[in-house]
Amino acid sequence: MRVHPRAHRGVRALTPSVVLGRAGDDIVAVARDADAIAEGDAERIARAGDDAALARWVAAREEADAPRWVWSDTAVWYPRLLAEGVRVARCDDLRLRHRILHHAVTPDASAHPWDAAPAESEVATQPALFDVEPTRVAGESMHDLDATVDEARAQQGLLARAEDPSRMRLLLAAESAGALVAAEMRAAGLPWDVRRHDAILTEALGPRRGGGLPARMEETAARVREALGDPRVSLDSPPRLLRALRNAGVHVDSTSKWELAEHDHPVVAPLLEYKSMARLLTANGWSWLDEWVHEGRFRPVYVPGGVVTGRWASSGGGALQIPRALRGAVRADAGWRIVSADVAQLEPRVLAGMARDERMARAAAGADLYEGIVASGAVATRAEAKIAVLGAMYGATTGDAGRLVPRLRKVFPAAMALVDAAARTGEDGGVVRTWLGRTSPAPDPAWVQQQARASGSDASAADETRARRAARDRGRFTRNFVVQGTAAEWSLAWLADLRLRLAALGAVGADRSASASGPVFSRRPHLAFFLHDEVLVHAPADLADDVAAAIRSAADAAGRLLFGTFPIDFPLDVRIDESAAK
DNA sequence: ATTAGAAGCGCG
DNA sequence: AAAGCGCGCTTCTAAT
Structure with missing residues (x-):
C-alpha cells in the first residue's frame, strides 16, 4: 500500500x-x-x-x-x-x-x-x-x-x-x-490592472491609433515590405507572405518563426518582430482587454478535467495562454499582495515517485532536478539534462534528445522502465492509468482497424508503415499520459489542500466589500489563478506570509498524499509581490 | 454565407 | 535549433 x-x-x-x-x-x-x-x-x-x-x-x-x-x-x-x-x-x-x-x-x-x-x-x-x-x-x-x-x-x-x-x-x-x-x-477573478496592460501594449506596439495598426507595428510592417521589395504584400496571409519571401530570395517552406530564424536576410529581423507584435495584438490586445477584464478582474472559464490527462482546460479568454509579457498586468488591490508559487520540474519528480526510482529521487533532491542529473553523471550539462528528461517523457527518438535519452535509461532504469512500458502498452492498443487511476482513452476504432489491416497477409508496405507510425504516435501519447496525468493529480491535491488552508486563515481587516472579488472573497485570501504547476493567491498584505507558508505546506501534503514516505521533493519558487511579473 | 481545418504561436 | 506530449485562440483559406 x-x-x-x-x-x-x-x-x-x-x-x-x-x-x-x-x-x-x-x-x-x-x-x-x-x-x-x-x-x-x-x-x-x-x-x-x-x-x-x-x-x-x-x-x-x-x-x-x-x-x-x-x-x-x-x-x-x-x-x-x-x-x-x-x-x-x-x-x-x-x-x-x-x-x-x-x-x-x-x-x-x-x-x-x-x-x-x-x-x-x-x-x-x-x-x-x-x-x-x-x-x-x-x-x-x-x-x-x-x-x-x-x-x-x-x-x-x-x-x-x-x-x-x-x-x-x-x-x-x-x-x-x-x-x-x-x-x-x-x-x-484575477486582479488585472487595465492601465498597466495598456502601457505594456503601447510600449510593445506603439500608440493605439483609430483605424489601422498601432504606430510602431505599422512602421515595422513597412520595414518588412521594404526588405521584401513588395510594398503591398499582406503579412497576415501565410501563403502570400511565403510567396513574397521566396521572391525576395528567402527559401523557406513555411513562414514559421523557427524556420525564418535560420536565414540570414534583412527581412528576418523585422518580420519576426512584426509576428510577435501581431500575436500580442490579436491574442491579448485592447479588444481582449475590453472583452475579458471588467472592474479590474479577469474572469476566465476554467474547465476542470478538460484535458484527457486530467489537466484543466479553459474556454474563453485564453486563460492558460496568457503571455509572460503580460503578467505585469496582474496587480494586487491596494493593501493586498500576489503570492505566486510554481513547482520546479513537476513531471520528472512525479515520475521518480511513481517508479520508486531512488536514484532519480536523489537527483531531484535539490531545487534543480536538472543539475542533480548532471551530478549523477548521466549527462554533462544542465541543458542536456533538460533535453534528455523532456525527451524521455515525450518519447523523442531523433536529434539530441534521441541521443541523450538512452543515457538516462542507464542511470534511472526504474523511471525509464515505467514510461517505456506505458509507451509499449499504447502501441499495442491498450489503456494506461495514472498513479491514482485516471485511465487513458481506448484507441479509436479506426486506429484498431488500421493496425489489424497492417498485420494481415495482404497488407502493403505502405499499410505497415502507416500503421507503425500510428502505433508510435499512440505510444508517445500513453507514455506522456501517465506522467502528465499524475502531475495533474499532484497539482489537484495541492490545490485542494491549499484551498482549505486558505479558508482556515479566515477573513481579515475591516469590511472590504467594495473589492471586485465578490461577496465571498473580498476579505480573505483566495486562489486567483492556476496553471498546471503554478498558483497565484490574492491575499491581504498582512496575511501574505501565512499564505506563502500555506502554499508550501499544501505542496508537502500533496507529495505525501500521493507518494507517502517515498523521499521525493516538490520544491516551490514562492514570491510575494504587488504583481505577478517575474 | 457559413463552417471546418490548417497554420501559427502562446502556455505548461 | 525544435525534436518528443497536452491544450486554446486568431486568422486565413478551402470546402460546403
Missing part, C-alpha cells in the same frame, strides 16, 4: 452527505450517509430560480455540519451559491466523477448521458436550468434529484470495481475539489 492512508481515513465516515437536485419546480435535498441513500424524505429547499433561498439553506447547513454536497455539476450549482456569498467546503461533482469512473472501470463504454460535455452551461444554459418554467433542454434531467441519487448510487458500485478503490477515492475527491476551486476562481 503506497498511498498514504491518513488523507481519507475516517473522513468519509464522519462527513454526512446531502444530495441536491431539482424536482419539478423545486430544488430539493436528501440526506445520505456513507453507504446508503435515504429515500422518500427529500426536503424542499426553494423554488427553482430562487437562488437566495437556496443559498440561505445551504449556508445554514454548511454552518451546522459542513456536509459533502452531492450534486450533478459544480459549474451549474456552485456559481449561484457564490454569487449569494456562500461557499462550501466539500462536494461530489457527479459529472466529473462519472467520466473518471466510467473510463476506469469500463474503458470501452459507449456514450452515456452523464458523459455530457463540460458545462458551458455555466453561462449558456444556467438561466434556463433553474427557471421556474420547466425546460426541455436535452440532458437537463441529469440535474433532477432522482437522476442524481441514481447516479450517486451507481458510482458507489463503479468505485468498488476500480482497480484500487482507495486511490480512486482520492482522485475523485481531488477532482471535485478542483471543480470548487475553478468556480471560486472565476467568481473572485
Whole structure:
C-alpha cells in the first residue's frame, strides 16, 4: 500500500452527505450517509430560480455540519451559491466523477448521458436550468434529484470495481475539489490592472491609433515590405507572405518563426518582430482587454478535467495562454499582495515517485532536478539534462534528445522502465492509468482497424508503415499520459489542500466589500489563478506570509498524499509581490 | 454565407 | 535549433 492512508481515513465516515437536485419546480435535498441513500424524505429547499433561498439553506447547513454536497455539476450549482456569498467546503461533482469512473472501470463504454460535455452551461444554459418554467433542454434531467441519487448510487458500485478503490477515492475527491476551486476562481477573478496592460501594449506596439495598426507595428510592417521589395504584400496571409519571401530570395517552406530564424536576410529581423507584435495584438490586445477584464478582474472559464490527462482546460479568454509579457498586468488591490508559487520540474519528480526510482529521487533532491542529473553523471550539462528528461517523457527518438535519452535509461532504469512500458502498452492498443487511476482513452476504432489491416497477409508496405507510425504516435501519447496525468493529480491535491488552508486563515481587516472579488472573497485570501504547476493567491498584505507558508505546506501534503514516505521533493519558487511579473 | 481545418504561436 | 506530449485562440483559406 503506497498511498498514504491518513488523507481519507475516517473522513468519509464522519462527513454526512446531502444530495441536491431539482424536482419539478423545486430544488430539493436528501440526506445520505456513507453507504446508503435515504429515500422518500427529500426536503424542499426553494423554488427553482430562487437562488437566495437556496443559498440561505445551504449556508445554514454548511454552518451546522459542513456536509459533502452531492450534486450533478459544480459549474451549474456552485456559481449561484457564490454569487449569494456562500461557499462550501466539500462536494461530489457527479459529472466529473462519472467520466473518471466510467473510463476506469469500463474503458470501452459507449456514450452515456452523464458523459455530457463540460458545462458551458455555466453561462449558456444556467438561466434556463433553474427557471421556474420547466425546460426541455436535452440532458437537463441529469440535474433532477432522482437522476442524481441514481447516479450517486451507481458510482458507489463503479468505485468498488476500480482497480484500487482507495486511490480512486482520492482522485475523485481531488477532482471535485478542483471543480470548487475553478468556480471560486472565476467568481473572485484575477486582479488585472487595465492601465498597466495598456502601457505594456503601447510600449510593445506603439500608440493605439483609430483605424489601422498601432504606430510602431505599422512602421515595422513597412520595414518588412521594404526588405521584401513588395510594398503591398499582406503579412497576415501565410501563403502570400511565403510567396513574397521566396521572391525576395528567402527559401523557406513555411513562414514559421523557427524556420525564418535560420536565414540570414534583412527581412528576418523585422518580420519576426512584426509576428510577435501581431500575436500580442490579436491574442491579448485592447479588444481582449475590453472583452475579458471588467472592474479590474479577469474572469476566465476554467474547465476542470478538460484535458484527457486530467489537466484543466479553459474556454474563453485564453486563460492558460496568457503571455509572460503580460503578467505585469496582474496587480494586487491596494493593501493586498500576489503570492505566486510554481513547482520546479513537476513531471520528472512525479515520475521518480511513481517508479520508486531512488536514484532519480536523489537527483531531484535539490531545487534543480536538472543539475542533480548532471551530478549523477548521466549527462554533462544542465541543458542536456533538460533535453534528455523532456525527451524521455515525450518519447523523442531523433536529434539530441534521441541521443541523450538512452543515457538516462542507464542511470534511472526504474523511471525509464515505467514510461517505456506505458509507451509499449499504447502501441499495442491498450489503456494506461495514472498513479491514482485516471485511465487513458481506448484507441479509436479506426486506429484498431488500421493496425489489424497492417498485420494481415495482404497488407502493403505502405499499410505497415502507416500503421507503425500510428502505433508510435499512440505510444508517445500513453507514455506522456501517465506522467502528465499524475502531475495533474499532484497539482489537484495541492490545490485542494491549499484551498482549505486558505479558508482556515479566515477573513481579515475591516469590511472590504467594495473589492471586485465578490461577496465571498473580498476579505480573505483566495486562489486567483492556476496553471498546471503554478498558483497565484490574492491575499491581504498582512496575511501574505501565512499564505506563502500555506502554499508550501499544501505542496508537502500533496507529495505525501500521493507518494507517502517515498523521499521525493516538490520544491516551490514562492514570491510575494504587488504583481505577478517575474 | 457559413463552417471546418490548417497554420501559427502562446502556455505548461 | 525544435525534436518528443497536452491544450486554446486568431486568422486565413478551402470546402460546403
